[in-house]
Amino acid sequence: MEWQRKIKKGKGVNSPFSVSSKLKKQKKSSDEFEFMLNKLSLEEIIALKLEVSSRILGGKFYGFQLWAAIPKVVKDALMLYAISASNTDSDAAELLNMPTTRFVMLKNAYKSREYFKQMLEDFKKES
Numbered sequence: 001m002e003w004q005r006k007i008k009k010g011k012g013v014n015s016p017f018s019v020s021s022k023l024k025k026q027k028k029s030s031d032e033f034e035f036m037l038n039k040l041s042l043e044e045i046i047a048l049k050l051e052v053s054s055r056i057l058g059g060k061f062y063g064f065q066l067w068a069a070i071p072k073v074v075k076d077a078l079m080l081y082a083i084s085a086s087n088t089d090s091d092a093a094e095l096l097n098m099p100t101t102r103f104v105m106l107k108n109a110y111k112s113r114e115y116f117k118q119m120l121e122d123f124k125k126e127s
Helices: 019-025 031-038 042-055 066-084 089-095 100-109 117-126
Strands: none
Touching (some): 019 066, 066 089, 066 100, 089 100
16 A cells, blocks of 8 residues: 555644744744755754754763663654644554554653643634
8 A cells, every 4th residue: 555645634633733833933943944954864954953052062962871862852853743743643643653552652751742832722722
């Protein structure tokens, strides 16, 4: 069976969530920034973020557990993306190829809803 993109339609539990929208509202992103970011590979983005962040520390990250922390950082990013790209938790779980119960457990463990808390409150006010 060929993979087909699911179109976000209707209002599901995850409908109001978008990492892009949140960052734009916080003035941390823009259409131009996203256009430039899209030209970079994920590896380049991570390496650039680490390089820019390390400048504050004099170019070194000594004492930080980067290698051990990266799997959690990537999984956290995947959770945020899955929530942002789907209408429901079951859609997000399907996107990540895991059972919905496991997705909900991990969503709570990673506190993904906390990231979108203000967006959820704004969405409830509009409804």
